[in-house]
Amino acid sequence: MPRISAEDKNLTVLNIFTTDAPEKQEGLLGAMREIVDAAAYPGWMSSTVHAGVDKPGTANFIQWRSRADLEDRYNAEEFEHRTLPLFGELTTSIRLLQNEIVHSRSASGDRVDISPARGDYTVIAVFGVAEKNQDALVDALGPSMDFLGDVPGFVSHTVLKGIAARGFEGSFVVSYSQWENKEAWDAYQAVPQDDKPAARQEAEQRTASLLTSVDSNTYRVVHTRAAGQ
Template sequence: MPIITPDNGSLTVFNLFDTVDRDGQKTLLDTMQGIIEGANYPGWRSSTLHGGLDKPCAANYIQWRSLEDLQERYEGENFKHNTVPYFSELTTTVHLLKTEVIATHLHHSLEQIEISTERDDFTVIVIMGVKPENQARVVDLFAKPDESMQEVPGYRSNSILRGIEGDFVVNYAQWESREAYETFHNLPEETRSAQARAMRAEARPLLTSRSANTYEVVFSRSATDQPAGGQ
């Protein structure tokens, strides 16, 4: 079961895909699951496939041992000449985001942040664009724990990841339900904690863009798992 932590040294890659409709999403998810079931690449640690809820899309949360291992995969002839063209046909947009986990926050009832089909998390992935000179400050703002989140109904965890290329920050969040997330997301600003208001006020002008999608985990496999049909 994949664990999100800044302590394991993993390079985390978000493969984000948009599709035209739900039929396209299903084809994409089925195809990606087949690839994950047979994954056996040097340095690959885990892949967790997410299906989009608000719109037809998919996200693959992938953990690699190192950037060098990822580059070896991306530079392979099969990946460049078969995998990339095929996914280009299945999708309308593709984003491959290389990140590292900087900080994790979790409800005190949890011991660690797990991502798998054995859980029922309502997942939100937020991509925040920043200028390279502002990335470190944005990361610091979001990485600071906010104890008031412990009292928010339905909150489970969120993880802050720094984009390796320097121009974005990711917030990967788990909630008990859509209702719990939307209730929190739509809170009037004056009802938030003083720390949250100060953080949001400083971070807002530093962002060049913000996009958010909601997901459910549909398949997950780690390198320590047996491949489908394995003995």
């Protein structure tokens, strides 16, 4: 199964699609499965497809050997004339986000894996930020969040620094977190402000002071495949 690690220096791409109806989400998932199962692109390493839970949509967590390999894929006639038009019919927005993983930790201290077999409740948030504040936001969302290890139901937390994008203007940082279930995530969100530990209050205040936008959704992993499978 794909592994998330800040030690890996490969390119991580998050393709996030929104749509306006559950049946269109199913159409997106079917199209994405077909593409993933047929993938044999030079430099492609793995793809993991996520289905939206709170809002209709999908996310594809893709690992590439390099940006050059990804650009070859983007410049291919199939991508421009078949893949993008197909997704355009089913979506209300398309964001193709290129990232480097800069921080990752798990509650167990082991590596972070993503797979349909795990059953994680996954939260993906995209934070817009001024370019000059991007590194500060990475720190606020990364090392400053180590208190998560003490939160019941927490599984893992990964911060990705945006380096390029299609469908998103400006600088960004992505948070990818896994929880045991929806109840654990909801309980974490519901903690009253005065009951939050000081480290959490400080991290949240820093984050709020730096970001220019935020968009998030919750997901479940439904399909994955790696090169060679």
